[in-house]
Amino acid sequence: MDAIFILTGAGISAESGLGTFRDKDGLWTRYDLRRVATPEGFRADPALVHDFYNMRRQNCLEASPNAAHQALARLQRDYPGEVTLVTQNVDDLHERAGAAEVIHMHGELLRALCAACGHRWPAPARMLPEDRCPACDRAATRPDIVWFGEVPYRMDEIVERLARARLFAVIGSSGEVYPAAGFVEEAVSQGARTVEINLEPCGRGNLFGSGLYGPASAVVPSWVEGLLGG
Numbered sequence: 001m002d003a004i005f006i007l008t009g010a011g012i013s014a015e016s017g018l019g020t021f022r023d024k025d026g027l028w029t030r031y032d033l034r035r036v037a038t039p040e041g042f043r044a045d046p047a048l049v050h051d052f053y054n055m056r057r058q059n060c061l062e063a064s065p066n067a068a069h070q071a072l073a074r075l076q077r078d079y080p081g082e083v084t085l086v087t088q089n090v091d092d093l094h095e096r097a098g099a100a101e102v103i104h105m106h107g108e109l110l111r112a113l114c115a116a117c118g119h120r121w122p123a124p125a126r127m128l129p130e131d132r133c134p135a136c137d138r139a140a141t142r143p144d145i146v147w148f149g150e151v152p153y154r155m156d157e158i159v160e161r162l163a164r165a166r167l168f169a170v171i172g173s174s175g176e177v178y179p180a181a182g183f184v185e186e187a188v189s190q191g192a193r194t195v196e197i198n199l200e201p202c203g204r205g206n207l208f209g210s211g212l213y214g215p216a217s218a219v220v221p222s223w224v225e226g227l228l229g230g
Helices: 039-044 046-062 067-078 155-164 178-189 218-227
Strands: 003-006 083-087 106-112 120-122 141-145 165-171 191-198 211-212
Touching: 003 067, 003 106, 003 178, 039 046, 046 106, 046 141, 046 165, 067 083, 067 218, 083 178, 155 165, 165 178, 165 218, 178 191, 191 218, 211 218
Parallel strands: 003 083, 003 165, 165 191, 191 211
Antiparallel strands: 106 120, 106 141
16 A cells, blocks of 8 residues: 655644734734744753743644544555555644644644753743753743754655655645655655645746645545545
8 A cells, every 4th residue: 555645844834823924913923933943042042942832832832633634544554555644744633633643843832852961851831041951951942843944854854755765745834844845746746546635836946847736724625535435
């Protein structure tokens, strides 16, 4: 049975109330990303960065999975072959929908990371600069988020799984941010079928063999139904 590799982006969670990166009036537009989403910004003003991610964490906790998250969880559960689910999102909606395994290449809002020793643990709802690491007791805690200029997580594993895929799908992502932007090119070079599932074609839509367009909560369940032979 063909292996499936799925990359999800902010668009899959937008219908759950989590704004996309480029929302005109979204949370990101009210902050200078250099101050809240870089290691340099964190060193300069950790309180500002924690406040920003505390708001995002609260937003995440108040959201619920939608039909697209649930359909992908069903695909992982019922498809007889390998289904790799990689997300650029830092929310936990895939897991709450029942996904068995999710690779968070950009980290997770609900996890904390010690910048001193690398220890990770579940994040409290509100993080503060004075929070101490439970492993080394240093006040060096930060959100377990991959910031601009940092290397995404589990890339070696992602590349290995992508090499096995015979079907590559992007759902709710513009496909313009590297290294994820290069996944479709790699999939095409390996002869995999490729499909883009978005509200509308993205700027790299010509790289995909096919496209399905509309709200993720409507399009993804029908796509999964077809893969499962329903």
